[in-house]
Amino acid sequence: MLTRIDHIGIACFDLDRTVEFYRATYGFEVLHTEVNEEQGVREAMLKINETSDGGASYLQLLEPIREDSPVGKWLAKNGEGVHHIAFGTADVDGDAAAIRGKGVRVLYDEPRRGSMDSRITFLHPKDCHGVLTELVTSAPGPRAEH
Numbered sequence: 001m002l003t004r005i006d007h008i009g010i011a012c013f014d015l016d017r018t019v020e021f022y023r024a025t026y027g028f029e030v031l032h033t034e035v036n037e038e039q040g041v042r043e044a045m046l047k048i049n050e051t052s053d054g055g056a057s058y059l060q061l062l063e064p065i066r067e068d069s070p071v072g073k074w075l076a077k078n079g080e081g082v083h084h085i086a087f088g089t090a091d092v093d094g095d096a097a098a099i100r101g102k103g104v105r106v107l108y109d110e111p112r113r114g115s116m117d118s119r120i121t122f123l124h125p126k127d128c129h130g131v132l133t134e135l136v137t138s139a140p141g142p143r144a145e146h
Helices: 015-026 070-078 092-101
Strands: 002-011 030-036 041-050 056-064 081-089 119-123 133-137
Touching: 002 070, 002 133, 015 041, 015 056, 056 070, 070 081, 092 119, 092 133
Parallel strands: 002 056, 081 133
Antiparallel strands: 002 081, 030 041, 041 056, 119 133
């Protein structure tokens, strides 16, 4: 069962400049940064609030490290802006299978490693009214700052 909006992914050309905008404008601070080689991005997670299920909601800022990465290709076509929405779930495998059973294309056969050691998969935007949708199961335990 989907429990919350885990994060909104925002593609950007310059991660440091974009982080500074969100910090200076809204007071959001970076909780976590990492380079995800598999996804081809450098990213920052900015925590927005806690949620009733023990998780949190974030903005995920994404800068491509390769032009041929999915985010790099998306930026070249669309420019900066909202890239995807991610819903939190306790069971990414089960929810992905249930959603696939309703005719929605799931982009990965098996969930992959996401930010902060989460497990993720994506749903095809053509099956989700034009919205690239991510399903996220957080890593066990509290999310630590890196």
